[in-house]
Amino acid sequence: MKHAIILAAGGSTRLGHPKQLVRWGDGNLLTHTIETIHAAGTDTIHVVVGAHRDAIIASVQAKHFPSLGWLNNQDWRAGQSTSLRLAIDELHSHWNQQDAIxxxxxxxxxxxxxxxxxxxxxxxxxxxxxxxxxxPSGAGVPACINAGVLGTLDFRGDRGAKYWLRNQPPGDVCLMPCSAAAYDIDSPQDELDVRQQTAVAQSPKTPF
Structure with missing residues (x-):
């Protein structure tokens, strides 16, 4: 089976407002991500929330995502790895050893x-x-890890999935390029850049 964990607990301090709630398409960044990952063929999706938890959950129409679950990270200020550790602790017993996470x-x-x-x-x-x-700097998320392996990993402090992936022996991690992954929204300028990139991609091509 295939399961997804979406890490969405941060306080968006650089952006100045919750990035999870930034308008995108017919919803917001989080609903767009859920829809995209659902379309990729996941059996379940769990979102880890922390800062702005109530507003974020209220923004998602759960009835549209029957396989969606929520995890509350009260320790979200301690870093992203705490969200991943929480998800593993809460969900590992529900995974089979060969599941893809x-x-x-x-x-x-x-x-x-x-x-x-x-x-x-x-x-x-x-x-x-x-x-x-x-x-360009190496392996990063999004990433997928075998459930049997993921359940044994101890993510603490700043040492999250990226740290583990980049410390694996060469050739042990299947690396997949994705130019779109370079565009993330951490600051107001990032949001402008991503929207501009979207507008360029959607603009009609001029025939020769």
């Missing part, structure tokens, strides 16, 4: 469902233990 963020709206699906398929088909997005 996708780890994603809610602030990369340009990533297509096909990329999420490719990450999960690589692990679900037992070709690799982990698959990650390739950045």
């Amino acid at each position: 996708l780890i994603a963020l809610c602030d990369q709206p340009l990533i297509p469902a096909e990329h999420y699906a490719a990450l999960m398929d690589a692990v679900a088909q037992r070709n690799v233990v982990s698959a990650a997005t390739l950045y």
Whole structure:
């Protein structure tokens, strides 16, 4: 089976308002991410929330996502790894050892469902233990890790999934490029850049 964890507990201090609630399409960044990951073929999706929890949950029409669950990270100020640790602690007993677990963020709206699906398929088909997005600096999220392995990892402080992925032996992680992953929303300028990139991608092409 394929499961997804969306890390959405941060306080969005650089942006100045909850990034999870930034308007995007017919909803917001979080609902867009949920819809995209659902379209990628996940069996369940769990969102880890913390800051602005009530407003974020209220913004999502749960009836549209019957496989959606929520996890509340009261320790969200201590860093993103606490959200991943919480998800593993809460969900590991519900996973089978061979399940594929996708780890994603809610602030990369340009990533297509096909990329999420490719990450999960690589692990679900037992070709690799982990698959990650390739950045110029190395492996990163979104990434997918075999449930049996993920359940044994101890994420603390700043050492989250990216730290683990980048410290694996060469060749042990299937790296998949995705140019859209470079666009995330952490600041007001980031939001302008992402919207501009979206407008360019959607603009009609001039025929020759």
